[in-house]
Amino acid sequence: MIIGEQKPLEEIMNLLGDARRVLVVGCGTCVTVCFAGGEKEAAILASALRMKSKLEGHPMEVDEVTVQRQCEWEYIDPLADRLKDYDAILSLACGIGVQAMNERFPEYVTLPGLNTTFLGLPEEHGVWVERCQACGDCILGLTFGICPIARCSKQLLNGPCGGSQNGVCEVSSDLPCAWHLIWERAIKFGQVERLLEVQPPKNWSRSRDGGPRKIVREDLRLPREE
């Protein structure tokens, strides 16, 4: 899922500027699960904004609403009639949700309340780790299910490098070496020969090097009027 972190309150206040009526829009999907921008977080932030603005002598009216998924038109369309009542819209969705709001409601500026951080999973309660960089050309089948693009600091296709010591990456003592983990898996499955084949440079054109990406599935598209 997409992992996000709420921006500091001071930064959010600066983004909101002179707005007096603010709508905080939470998202009920990824950022709810990572406790960054769901219904509860929207209520807490709205309360914090009301109190801070009051203490600073220019009280804001802050309401909140949470939609199931801010990155799909169907879920945000019902907000259309509400937005006119506010000076500023603050989205607690990931960057996709913020842009969906701006795209769907271009007459309003929707501001980001989160920093979208990475694609990952909760390793344990309160700990999220990166697992995918959406490179567009998955190599997990070559690396025994451990992604060196997301988890190796150098994104090596042939590893480990000399910076790997006792299974730990030189970048940080709490960062496991992805290639060490890959080799451990290869040994476990008795298939180390698969790692001896040198991998050529990765084709990055399927990643961001080819510019913003797009998928078109003609079999799923609705018929268009001529």
Added chain:
Amino acid sequence: MTEAFEPRILAFCCHYCAYAAADLAGVMRLNYPTGIRIVEVPCSGRVEVSEILHAFEHGADGVMVAG
């Protein structure tokens, strides 16, 4: 002469322990300050951060979660 500060405290009390203790205090005719308001909750784990903030927003000087 200014009035002495009397804090307004909201206490979220668990039905099974803290609220029962407050009940017992009443039965024993023990006094506690008038600025304390008790909200009985089925479990103190039920209390949300937003509810604590709500209390502060509406004038509480302190919030106690007892359970």
